[in-house]
Amino acid sequence: MPHYRSRTTTHGRNMAGARALWRATGMTDADFNKPIIAVVNSFTQFVPGHVHLKDLGQLIAREIEAAGGVAKEFNTIAIDDGIAMGHGGMLYSLPSRDLIADSVEYMANAHCADALVCLSNCDKITPGMLMASLRLNIPTVFISGGPMEAGKILRSDGEHALDLIDAMIAAANPNESDADVAQLERSACPTCGSCSGMFTANSMNCLIEALGFGLPGNGSLVATHADRETLFLEAGRLIVELTRRYYEQDDASILPRSIATFAAFENAMSLDIAMGGSTNTVLHLLAAAHEAGVNFTMTDIDRLSRQVPNLCKVAPATQLYHMEDVHRAGGVIGILGELARAGLLHLDCPTVHSATLGAALAQWDIAGKTATSTAQQRYLAAPGGVPTQVAFSQHAQWPTLDADRASGCIRDLEHAYSRDGGLAVLFGNLAADGCIVKTAGVDAANLRFSGPARIFESQEDAVTAILTEQIQAGDVVVIRYEGPKGGPGMQEMLYPTSYLKSKGLGKACALITDGRFSGGTSGLSIGHVSPEAAEGGTIGLIEDGDRIEIDIPARRIEVMLNDETLAARRDAMLARGANAWQPQTRQRVVSAALQAYAAMTTSAAHGAVRDLSQLR
């Protein structure tokens, strides 16, 4: 029978000092025999996905206490990628994931917490907390802050939904007036919550449901809806139940590593491919699997990408649907239900809320035959259409659910948007360890593409070239030395991909990088090239004018140079000595904090996880 970790500091004469300090936090004699559950909040006023969380940690805490636990809340940092990008701030985004994971480990182990409730939302916070929960392997439940409502704008042909990406693209389009851009800016992000498309934050919060750590609706029920409060209260009660099952009934089946098995990672990746999720999920699932000790790799992702169809299109892959529409169609469970009916899901995986995923589908899949009335009710939660930063502040309901699997938001296998999933892994001499493209956002005419390389050794140089019209239709823009180590920090390239669209080149050019893309990117944008240039990858040897060939159906990406030429270029690079595998002209100040990150990180094909062997 496992001992409560918290007993280390709450029991024994030698811990009188610790108990004195616990008492000063408000604990009483009775509390010292209860589980101590960490409420890991990520409130901040810097991020709309977190601005409404300030008091929600205490909402969960009161529910934990009512269920017989002791709740102790602490906060992690939270970076807003959309504010951090387009300047040096984006260097900090991916490194913040590992900082969040470490900070949860530090707090949970320093104070011997027995369990976690992770209150996350935006891009790096959910993966950082997921990594920590798998590293610590103590009972954990996730609850996210919830998606933002889609923006709405009235045009001559009626009302249109919009989001952050629309404002970014319009701003760089010289044909858009300042007034039009200002109107989009004021309409694109109407409420608290994570940006309303299938961007990274929503992708990860959906994957949390598929992995089995979040309650039904976690990824799709908008932040403003009153029904979301139910999820928070349920999370508070559930974590006490799980904690007792483990420490008092020796039930290890509810531990994170018992839930996040190889099969669960396959389920999560299948969901991501089916819904055209952000490519960042690949990076974060690889990192989470690493923490869990699960051998889940790019090869597994490649295999799944060839099996799983695209069953749900959401912005930016379409402007017809945002997260609120996915919810109306049954949310993550709705997509998982179609994967299950297609025989593409492991139904025996345990979850924190149901004995198996199959049992959860039986109860919550609105397209199934046994969905409960609670499920039907939960997925009717709709956007309120009123700008607000207040959680649970509206009660709007859709008139009906969208259970139309033939032409609605979520499709069944027979009516899939495409038989090929929304993601592909490419290999070739340009990416020996692989690279990623979100095919859900690639125009059918561009599935095969070739053209001359245009080399840039920083995101900002590429942006300048695009905006000053130095890039022509047919070019392959290559941005290198922007990987985890080379950037450092593996910047998201949303600005260059958006500006290609602004210049009318979104379907006429390709963009390849050892950096990554935000979930807002679509088009022929290929990222995560591994090994990255800073680790000696071939992307570091390409020169302007080299012909690049991309063949998504064949899963190939090649620079059309023979082995002798590549070998000669590699020799010339090595002859640079200490200057080898470094950008030659870039002027970038990299802080000591980021240099420390660069010294330990690895390429995207490994999830950009820390590898201390590099320091020995």
Ligand SMILES: CC[C@H](C)C(=O)C(=O)O
């Ligand atoms: C819209 C872009 C979003 C802010 C992001 O950074 C992501 O999805 O990764």
Ligand SMILES: [Mg+2]
């Ligand atoms: Mg992002």
